[in-house]
Amino acid sequence: IGVEFVVPRTGFYCKLCGLFYTNEETAKTSHCRSTVHYKNLQKYLSQLAEESLKMTEEGSHLPQDDTGIVPHFAKRKL
Structure with missing residues (x-):
């Protein structure tokens, strides 16, 4: 029932806002300049x-002893 309302679409989706646009210009220019997107x-x-x-x-x-670029070596016995 109501399967006629399910139609394929190709477009642009903003992952930040969860909004879908069919027009690239609208998505990238208008939407990306909007307050909500910002x-x-x-x-x-x-x-x-x-x-x-x-x-x-x-x-x-x-x-503290293990920090730094050069590792601390054990002193050799002479």
Whole structure:
């Protein structure tokens, strides 16, 4: 029932906003300049930065002796 309403479409989909456009110009120019898209982009970039910071902080919990570029070697007995 109602299968006539299901039709194939080709177009452009904004993953940030969840909006579909049939016209490339409208999608890339008008939509990408919209306030909604800009706010969604800001939110996405903020989340990326937050995740990156968390990963950096998690990796920085090494003991002080093990940090740095040159590893610490055991002293040789003479």
